[in-house]
Amino acid sequence: MKVLLNCHLPFMFAHGGMQTQIEQTKSALEMAGVTVEYLRWWDASQTGDLLHHFGRIPVAHLQMAQNKGLKVIIAELLTGQGSRPAWKQALHKLAVRTVSTIIPRYISSSFNWDSYRLADGCVALTEWEAHLMNQVFGAPREKIFVVANGVEQPFFQSHGVKRGPWLVCSATITERKGILELAQAAVLAKTPLWIIGKPYSESDAYAQRFISLARENPQILKYEGPIYDRSVLARIYQEARGFVLLSTMESLSLSALEAAASGCPLLLSDLPWAHSAFGENVSYCPVKAPGTTARFLREFYDRCPLLKAPPRPKTWIEIGEQLKAVYETVLKTSR
Numbered sequence: 608m609k610v611l612l613n614c615h616l617p618f619m620f621a622h623g624g625m626q627t628q629i630e631q632t633k634s635a636l637e638m639a640g641v642t643v644e645y646l647r648w649w650d651a652s653q654t655g656d657l658l659h660h661f662g663r664i665p666v667a668h669l670q671m672a673q674n675k676g677l678k679v680i681i682a683e684l685l686t687g688q689g690s691r692p693a694w695k696q697a698l699h700k701l702a703v704r705t706v707s708t709i710i711p712r713y714i715s716s717s718f719n720w721d722s723y724r725l726a727d728g729c730v731a732l733t734e735w736e737a738h739l740m741n742q743v744f745g746a747p748r749e750k751i752f753v754v755a756n757g758v759e760q761p762f763f764q765s766h767g768v769k770r771g772p773w774l775v776c777s778a779t780i781t782e783r784k785g786i787l788e789l790a791q792a793a794v795l796a797k798t799p800l801w802i803i804g805k806p807y808s809e810s811d812a813y814a815q816r817f818i819s820l821a822r823e824n825p826q827i828l829k830y831e832g833p834i835y836d837r838s839v840l841a842r843i844y845q846e847a848r849g850f851v852l853l854s855t856m857e858s859l860s861l862s863a864l865e866a867a868a869s870g871c872p873l874l875l876s877d878l879p880w881a882h883s884a885f886g887e888n889v890s891y892c893p894v895k896a897p898g899t900t901a902r903f904l905r906e907f908y909d910r911c912p913l914l915k916a917p918p919r920p921k922t923w924i925e926i927g928e929q930l931k932a933v934y935e936t937v938l939k940t941s942r
Contacts, residue, residue, distance in 0.1 A: 610642065624756075628756055632930065662681070662683050662684075666719050680937060681729055682729070689857075689879060690855065703745075728937040733859055755920065758922060761841040762837075765870070771848060774874075777802075777866075790802065796902070797827060849871055850866035851875075860880075867916070872911050890910075
């Protein structure tokens with residue numbers, strides 16, 4: 608079995624979870640004994656049995672790959688779609704059905720919704736994403752496989768350290784992650800908060816507002832930029848009082864999984880992705896104004912020593928074995 612991995616978004620354009628997901632997926636599959644290569648668009652001699660595309664692949668590309676004898680799996684992160692309220696989900700579903708039926712084919716095909724139906728398999732990170740792939744985009748349920756992200760080994764290593772005073776949030780400094788609003792809430796609640804991450808651009812106005820706020824409140828807000836050493840980051844989670852991520856849009860947060868592996872109590876946005884991934888084993892906060900968020904944040908901070916650790920996520924090695932089983936199933940299934 609030879610698997611080709613592909614993604615249309617260059618890593619140099621936007622760092623973050625997708626890059627980690629793809630790199631760790633490749634490593635995990637190799638540990639599971641699968642031959643894996645990144646798709647080389649310039650190499651006409653490259654061969655493979657299956658194409659695993661991260662994102663929504665254009666229908667024309669999907670069909671050309673299938674005509675070359677490859678099975679095709681798509682794994683799109685439904686970040687925005689999955690964070691909408693129920694009425695917007697219903698409206699989107701209606702729009703997909705209406706446009707596909709009424710609008711001329713050469714226009715509706717530009718959305719590439721048919722990729723879900725035509726692919727040999729779809730990989731969803733959560734049951735919630737699987738539901739959306741099926742109900743909104745028409746992917747056959749029997750072709751959808753739920754495989755979460757994994758967590759690297761350092762995050763599972765317990766050192767028996769005492770938890771300190773800081774809540775930790777590890778995320779890109781961008782608006783949809785709600786970093787500025789979380790920091791404002793921490794200042795209002797006088798709750799120590801350590802933000803780890805970096806903006807997509809140093810000149811971004813939203814990031815500059817957050818950095819200014821952090822400089823004005825050094826006793827409450829700790830910000831030293833990103834931490835690339837995974838062992839160091841794991842140690843920070845293990846020593847943190849708790850982990851907070853109040854993003855307005857999310858698919859399945861890798862940093863939340865890493866914190867869970869480190870035994871950190873979690874406070875997450877009250878959104879479907881979090882409930883699908885963690886159930887009732889973590890704390891939730893509505894995505895509201897800083898005043899309301901401040902109250903939830905302070906209550907979480909005070910309760911942290913009494914909270915149980917979240918369920919243990921899977922390692923990347925386990926995820927590699929799961930994906931290998933998915934590939935074997937897809938390769939054996941006739942189109």
